[in-house]
Amino acid sequence: MATAAQQAGVGVQLLTGSEVMANVVRLADVDVITAYPIRPYDTVMQYVSRFISNGEFDADYIPAESEHGQFEIVKHACACGARVFTGSSGVGWLYAMEPLAVTAGLRLPMVALVGCRALDDPGAFGTEHNDAMLVRDLGWLITFPDAAQEVVELGLLAYRVAEDPKVFLPCAIAMDGAFLTHSQATVRLPSQEQVKKFLPPYNRGDMLLHPDNPITIAPQANEDWLMEVRRQSSEAAKRAYTVLKDAHKDFCRIFGESTNPFLDEYMTEDADVVLCGLGTLSLPVKVAIREMRKEGKKVGLVRLKWFRPFPTEELRASLSRFKAVGVVDRDYSFGSPFHGGILLNEVKAALYGLDKQPRVKGFVCGLGGREVLLENVKHMADEILAIAKSGKADTQVEWIGVRG
Amino acid sequence: MSVISFEIVYRGIYQKTLANKISRTLVLAAVKEGKQGISFGRYSDSPERNGIPAKLFGYIADNSEELQAVAAKYEPKQVDVSICVDDTMCKGVESWAWYGLQPITAVTKPGGTLIVTSNYKTDDLVKHIHRRGTPYKLAIVPGGASMAGLWVYKNDGTDARVLGAALKAEPSICSMASLEQAIRENIGGDAHIEAARASFEDTRSDEVKPGQGNTEVPFTFQLLKWTEMREGVVIDGVGGHNNYRDLEGGYEPGRNEVFKKWSTRTMRPVVAFDKCTKCTLCWIACPDTVFDVTPDGYFDANMEACCGCGVCEAICPVSDCITMVNEVVFEDRGSQYLMWKKDAQAYQGYLTDKRKKGKVEKRFPITGLAAAFSGAGLDGGHNLNSAKAKSVKDFK
Incomplete structure (x- = not known):
């Protein structure tokens, strides 16, 4: 050997x-x-x-x-x-x-x-x-x-x-x-x-x-x-x-490791849209992004390594580069402004007031340990690409991978 | 792209460490050759209860990108090697996660290998394994279900022998030298390495052809949509105060049709109705309400519901009335009572035959788990039929 x-x-x-x-x-x-x-x-x-x-x-x-x-x-x-x-x-x-x-x-x-x-x-x-x-x-x-x-x-x-x-x-x-x-x-x-x-x-x-x-x-x-x-x-x-x-x-x-204290950005340099989330979500998202890139879909990932302190400035600088952002919550905030998750509400709050704001759509997925599958990620990314293309706001929070 | 995947099907909780050792060592052996690997369990299995079938999985890939590509799919849909460390699970596994009954080869690739630790022969196992449309190979590592333990790891060499067989099934995982090194670092010394080598050399596999095996259709069920489920996490009772089977009278409790749990069973009670005094103790003591009451007042252990704990045998005051017998020797889950009613003499023959083939001896009273530690019946690893088998003490 x-x-x-x-x-x-x-x-x-x-x-x-x-x-x-x-x-x-x-x-x-x-x-x-x-x-x-x-x-x-x-x-x-x-x-x-x-x-x-x-x-x-x-x-x-x-x-x-x-x-x-x-x-x-x-x-x-x-x-x-x-x-x-x-x-x-x-x-x-x-x-x-x-x-x-x-x-x-x-x-x-x-x-x-x-x-x-x-x-x-x-x-x-x-x-x-x-x-x-x-x-x-x-x-x-x-x-x-x-x-x-x-x-x-x-x-x-x-x-x-x-x-x-x-x-x-x-x-x-x-x-x-x-x-x-x-x-x-x-x-x-x-x-x-x-x-x-x-x-x-x-x-x-x-x-x-x-x-x-x-x-x-x-x-x-x-x-x-x-x-x-x-x-x-x-x-x-x-x-x-x-x-x-x-x-x-x-x-x-x-x-000698790690690049950015707050954000893990993956394939964002030329991305039209990104998904934004926390934790192990990055695995299926990164793999799905690699596959979608082969189809010419310019998708990236912005993952928050820290939720507190919340990297407001970094996130504003990062997300304002994209046409649309999908915020993926592995949590819920029932009855909150758009009936989505906690991260969605915080990201929206952080972006509010920016001159150049991306469209933001929320997703709830992976609750209770349900796997976030590659097809789930691709579906979310396609939704965000469609919003980027049309430029129309979509405040509807979508539940991903739920039966029914 | 070359990715190798494997699964280890084991019984919670006392085979957890055994399965973990096998999985880890296999991945680490491949890592020694510059490969990437990951080992993980089906998490839903993880609140492991005594005897519940559970699974560990592993992926081995040439680089991290390949590894991520498969790991992002979580539980493998197909594996190159399935390893089953308790042959009674050849009848299928119903996990704590409630997926219905999965055939033991549910995710074994067409042409892939199923490795089973067993004291039985290929034909004895194939008749239990649900038939499928694609062929697979069956390799037997001689020995019963190792009760290697959880907190105290009673290392009987099963880990090393299974590893040797796994490498034989999928030689591209790593070289024998790397496996030996990984065994030395993670399991044990010369005796283990020798056992792995012997197992590598001795293990033969038989091809199981499409359509060969158990013809039963495993029970399944449909998960409901959120719009169909009752709110407030309310579940309807299964209800039912029923007559015994199709007869008038007697009593059969309502049972969940889709969550049966019988694959937890490694042994089952057989009842000598001729000796039964109708004392009711088995019926009262059974923790799973397994005993149906017959119209004439006997108690018939229902094999759709029995987990095989052995409480009935322990509490029965009549000697040789209820006997626990190894599950592998049975091919059906039918009613013993009806068999006895139909032909008492034939039933006596059945009883004698089954007890002879698989009576589980020397158990401590009450707990099924005790069988694991008493060195009898289910106790595997120790009773190796292999010519190069080693006794437990050799692995110390």
Whole structure:
């Protein structure tokens, strides 16, 4: 066998998205981890605990009594200066909603994995983004990796940005259940030295909850105080944008990967229209685009790597280049302006007021873990091409891949 | 473009690690030669319950663009190699995901290979496998269903032997040297490598011709449109307080016609009605309401509904009245009671014959899973018929 060919496999591991996240947790030398099982998040619990039991990683690993307790424990550990990791899925994540809100309110840089899962009932565990999206207004940073390899970048950036004193906000790494949490793909992991260079120790500074630093956190504060507190959070969320941009430059310098901090643009240079979405949607969209290009259809993809901070400027600059845009939601926002999804509403809001606006049409697809098939993508792209051609607005949100 | 795809059909949850080892190692062996690969499960199977048929898939491609092109289609519609690590699933699989009953070769390519771990012969299995319009090859890796476990991986070498057979079926995956290296890194040492090599050399496949096999039409159903479904996630009950079969009297509970779950079964109860005292314990204890009540007060285990847990056998107070027998020795799901009523003597012969061929011995009471750990009956891997078979301890 050729040596070169064999070398191609060197350093490559076959890992699920959850497994890569566990490796990021190990490489980031996290101090305190709490766990409470719910799929698809729970896979990461198993990988982290295996590292610990094998002696490959040293951390406090606390199985909690519920998601509420799980998030409370790391929230407090985080206030005491511990780098933390936790996570959940679907209604488990929602059961922790109180600590989730408070963690952001108290500016604690918790990093959590959301294994995106439908909010059951009815009993379901396939991916939908509504669980992760439910913290979008609270100050949480939210990132959507599209493949196991990208979990390295976005996972490390999550710690770096969340723990930056200019930000101090929690970060959710939203992984599509099954498609990313459970699929094993070939991944190259960075070295411990590289990660050390990139990720400084978490320093809570004078906000540290410690007997040597007597402070009170979160006393009662009513109408006399709260608006100012909220204003601070808003500024921190704004600053996250710049901090992330700078951190990403550093990431590229050290790891030599990734091109754009906020957007993954695929075949957009000469595109007439693009589809816009989050997460693992990129796989069928990229493959469909390659096939459609052969037919002369100039379609591209603009994927948001980060939903919070929302890359408003980048998105305005990017999408205004195209005649029409299809926003693909793997979530729903019932009763919202066009009865589509959350991403659609945000993209439309971001584009409003631009002199040169593309036509925007919304799609809802892939709910409950339904596969987004190549024919689904091609159908959406054809719809958008038709809008680009006619130039007529189409505010009708279309459901893709639903029976009936 | 050259892409190789494979599936591993296994029983949740205790064969999950086994299937995962096989899938991973196969992909990693190909990656050693510069190929790209991905391994993933049918996620809907993933809340695995004891015995539920589940699937893992893998793609191996020359480059990442080719890999993406197939991975974007998710579950393969056709695979080069199907691997089934429990021969009772040759009768078809009904996954937790509720797709109806899928023939074991549902996605095996025309001319592709089905590898089954089994102590039975080709003809014994072919009669269970649903016939199809295209030919396929059947290769048997000697040994029963390995109960390699989930949390504790009782490695009996099944993984390595299946890998050897898979490479034989599809030599373009990688070289034997790469497979050996991958086995060493992901499974075990010399004993495993030797087992893989032996399996590679020994495994023969027989061609199964179009039309050959089980003539039964697998049950299916139509998924409803959103406009047809009841709102509020309400599902109508199956209802029914029915007479026993076509007879007057007796009782047969209403059952879901399209979600039967019997493919979960690795063994079934056979009832010696002559010994039955009508004590009702099996009927009461059965967790799936499998026992139909006959007009004359006997209890007939309905094979359309039985998951094969063995609770009835464990609770039956009469010795040799209810016996669990390996599912592979049966070719039908008919009523034992009616067979007995028709000809008690012939039924006695049937009973004796089936017990002789497949009685599942030495199980702990109550749980079906216990069979897995008691080293009897279903316990595979250990009872290798292959000349080069190794005992479990050799794999430690």
